[in-house]
Amino acid sequence: xxxxxxxxxxxxxxxxxxxxxxxxxxxxxxxxxxxxxxxxxxxxxxxxxxxxxxxxxxxxxxxxxxxxxxxxxxxxxxxxxxxxxxxxxxxxxxxxxxxxxxxxxxxxxxxxxxxxxxxxxxxxxxxxxxxxxxxxxxxxxxxxxxxxxxxxxxxxxxxxxxxxxxxxxxxxxxxxxxxxxxxxxxxxxxxxxxxxxxxxxx
Numbered sequence: 001x002x003x004x005x006x007x008x009x010x011x012x013x014x015x016x017x018x019x020x021x022x023x024x025x026x027x028x029x030x031x032x033x034x035x036x037x038x039x040x041x042x043x044x045x046x047x048x049x050x051x052x053x054x055x056x057x058x059x060x061x062x063x064x065x066x067x068x069x070x071x072x073x074x075x076x077x078x079x080x081x082x083x084x085x086x087x088x089x090x091x092x093x094x095x096x097x098x099x100x101x102x103x104x105x106x107x108x109x110x111x112x113x114x115x116x117x118x119x120x121x122x123x124x125x126x127x128x129x130x131x132x133x134x135x136x137x138x139x140x141x142x143x144x145x146x147x148x149x150x151x152x153x154x155x156x157x158x159x160x161x162x163x164x165x166x167x168x169x170x171x172x173x174x175x176x177x178x179x180x181x182x183x184x185x186x187x188x189x190x191x192x193x194x195x196x197x198x199x200x201x202x
Contacts, residue, residue: 033098
């Protein structure tokens with residue numbers, strides 16, 4: 001799997017479009033603090049969020065992707081803390097974040113770590129593929145294996161600990177011209193720590 005992504009990223013030169021969820025919900029995103037772009041690929045979301053004001057970390061297990069990302073960051077004149085890491089086999093680094101974004105990637109086993117690495121009040125932006133594989137007879141460019149496709153309402157279940165702010169998942173009435181066709185989007189917030197929770201009992 002990693003070799004396939006290394007080959008794919010080695011051949012890609014253009015920077016892909018920024019996640020729809022990020023571009024269209026900037027009013028919900030923190031403007032300062034730290035952010036993590038998980039499975040960052042070529043880094044378009046990291047670059048976008050850096051320009052938005054966040055100090056970004058980009059993690060991906062493809063070394064070729066990280067190399068391409070470094071080139072795009074140089075062109076865009078932004079700095080992103082990049083790390084080539086496979087979080088399915090390596091313990092998570094100790095950093096916590098004010099924002100975590102995930103785009104076009106699904107590993108359900110990582111969801112608890114995503115939640116635990118969000119700071120109190122932190123924002124999650126998760127956008128990836130649902131089970132709609134064709135609309136109006138047109139096949140969508142997406143994985144076909146069920147393990148990479150979200151079931152109806154599954155993002156809400158996977159991140160039930162967080163407060164949903166935006167949720168979109170067109171499965172029964174999918175429209176081909178919708179920018180989230182064949183995808184689900186969740187923007188959610190982790191509960192802030194209250195003063196009572198910080199105080200010591202007498």
